[in-house]
Amino acid sequence: MTGTDPADAVPARILVATAVPAERDAVARGLSGHPAVDVVAVDVVAVGVGPAAAAAGTATALTTAALAGRPYALAVSAGIGGGFTAPPGALLVADAITVADLGAETPEGFLPVTELGFGTVTHRPPASLVRELAAAVSATAVGTVLTVSTVTGTADRAALLVRRHPDAVAEAMEGFGVAEAAAAHGVPVAEIRAVSNAVGPRDRAAWRIGDALAALAEASGKAAPVLTRWSST
Numbered sequence: 001m002t003g004t005d006p007a008d009a010v011p012a013r014i015l016v017a018t019a020v021p022a023e024r025d026a027v028a029r030g031l032s033g034h035p036a037v038d039v040v041a042v043d044v045v046a047v048g049v050g051p052a053a054a055a056a057g058t059a060t061a062l063t064t065a066a067l068a069g070r071p072y073a074l075a076v077s078a079g080i081g082g083g084f085t086a087p088p089g090a091l092l093v094a095d096a097i098t099v100a101d102l103g104a105e106t107p108e109g110f111l112p113v114t115e116l117g118f119g120t121v122t123h124r125p126p127a128s129l130v131r132e133l134a135a136a137v138s139a140t141a142v143g144t145v146l147t148v149s150t151v152t153g154t155a156d157r158a159a160l161l162v163r164r165h166p167d168a169v170a171e172a173m174e175g176f177g178v179a180e181a182a183a184a185h186g187v188p189v190a191e192i193r194a195v196s197n198a199v200g201p202r203d204r205a206a207w208r209i210g211d212a213l214a215a216l217a218e219a220s221g222k223a224a225p226v227l228t229r230w231s232s233t
Helices: 021-031 051-067 127-136 155-164 175-184 209-231
Strands: 013-018 041-046 074-083 091-099 103-106 109-112 141-147 168-172 189-198
Touching: 013 021, 013 051, 013 209, 021 041, 021 074, 021 209, 041 051, 041 209, 051 074, 051 175, 074 091, 074 175, 074 209, 091 127, 091 168, 091 175, 091 209, 127 189, 127 209, 141 175, 155 168, 168 189, 175 189, 189 209
Parallel strands: 013 041, 013 074, 074 189, 091 141, 141 168
Antiparallel strands: 074 168, 091 189, 103 109
């Protein structure tokens, strides 16, 4: 007999990487019972806070799956984050995942690592996936999601980031780490953020983490058909 027996085909799988268990649980609630998840396996993992932990945790998950003969077809960085203009509870989809502070300070200003002759600073999710995700979750905006190692806490820092990255819609701490690991494995990546606070002066009283987690859960359910369909193509 020629060809591949459908019974032997490896089902498509999706890895969703969050920073903390609260985000993981929100995503899992949104996906729970969704018909699309019955067709494609979706694993939601809390990989840790910050780009280094995100890269290490995502790489471990991708490697483990590949060695088991059940590789992931898509990696998604999902969670809450700061919005530059979008209000708390808004949903944002990245068309570029950029590390904002990897480089060197010079008398003339900041130089990204690429201008020093090393590495990369931006990963771009597939454009068709970005469009479909944004439509599915009714995203408030599509644009650059910045990855930072230190959360912005002043108006001056927020203004500086906007000058350097005029297309930025949000900042978070894990997207670039997830994207780096995915790129090393040849796996496409996406990033979805629910806004919990404004990027700028640090004001914990103004944060709306509960609203952001609820929005993230709702978005996960809406995104499920897109993610599963896209990873199966």
